[in-house]
Amino acid sequence: MRYKITFSYDGSKFDGYQKQKHVLNTVQGIMENALKYINNDKITKISSSGRTDKGVSAFMQVGHADIDVNITPYKLKRALNSLIPDSIHVIDVEEVSNEFHARYMAKEKTYIYKVNIGEYNPIEKDYVCQLCKPLDINILKSEIKDFIGEHDFSSFCSNQDKKEDCRRIIYDASVKKTGNYIVFSFTGNGFLKYMVRIMCGYLISVALDKVEPGKIPYYLKNTEKKVTTKTAVATGLYLKEVKY
């Protein structure tokens, strides 16, 4: 039986999402250990909507796993939560058909990026990017909308594989300011490696007057020109939602 597993995790507590040889403390590795235990010691893979970088958290990540033993979704949720550490939490488990695929069938993903532009705050240092410099929200608002639409995002990602198709659709890109906090939000059909962090880093550089505004359309057309602005740090980035 295939199960759709919706879970959240604190990325600051792990060495990234993706399972790696010789790295024990990954979200995927820990989830798969728990699944193996439940699935009569059979190696059991969890396929998620996509990996997240080291330091990135997920309010909502979705994966699927095939389990041979007869177990209700409710009991699978409880069993997983009793086996995994408290930095990961299974929110929901559903039985799905064998055609369901957490990665290929994801229609829409939303990432948010939180930045503190006020005084350094030690309480949230692992959860919010501590930029601690003022940013002009109007510049950010006017720039960010240029990302909306279907574009080749080669300039705004870290693609080693030159043949990878870098076309993605950004359905919505917005930014809001609440007190000393700036929150960027991007909803799209998919995101490339470091893409959200590179876009946020670029926007921050424009607002800090390090880069000329109005150049995003240029980079979206001239896909051989990588932007050279600083990639925003992982701390502050959250996978907020995955829709199917």
Add this chain to the structure above:
Amino acid sequence: MRYKITFSYDGSKFDGYQKQKHVLNTVQGIMENALKYINNDKITKISSSGRTDKGVSAFMQVGHADIDVNITPYKLKRALNSLIPDSIHVIDVEEVSNEFHARYMAKEKTYIYKVNIGEYNPIEKDYVCQLCKPLDINILKSEIKDFIGEHDFSSFCSNQDKKEDCRRIIYDASVKKTGNYIVFSFTGNGFLKYMVRIMCGYLISVALDKVEPGKIPYYLKNTEKKVTTKTAVATGLYLKEVKY
């Protein structure tokens, strides 16, 4: 010269505020080590507005220290921030007269207590009380106002010393709900040991229907009767402000 030092810290990263023998990782201990280094290796005490329990954070704590070496407030702030770990942050340093006392001259303190009444959230487990049970905001609102005023809070504290004067004035006590979060706020001229956590634990017990509502005035009069409800956990409690 006496300096008023305003600082913040992440209580989840320390073994409490107060310096203790054989416990190295306390906020006070770390601050005093840094002060000693700046003050030509002379043992230098920081007197704060009050200790906070293990696990309790401060958005704003205030202390004072006497330093013999000639240093501007700006340089003292920078020197302290370069010496302390990133889980503590000095927000401001001011020169004050020798009559200033961070504890005795504090006029008003505000504590807030954050509770998640929705699904368990691993990302905030060290920062918000994960109650994960629904609470009726109207019951909380109607109960909490009975704490306002000058009362003997013996029933709502953990006083070992029976002779301690437990009269305190609560200027304001309120509670609000935003989504699945409940935030309690208490402003008073001072708080006794575990007082805020005992009051919050009591209010939560009433909202969970474990205790009859309307009994706070009874406990504030019958000071020999300790409330027997669960003390709320330290996680979620923040010293928000100290006024002079």
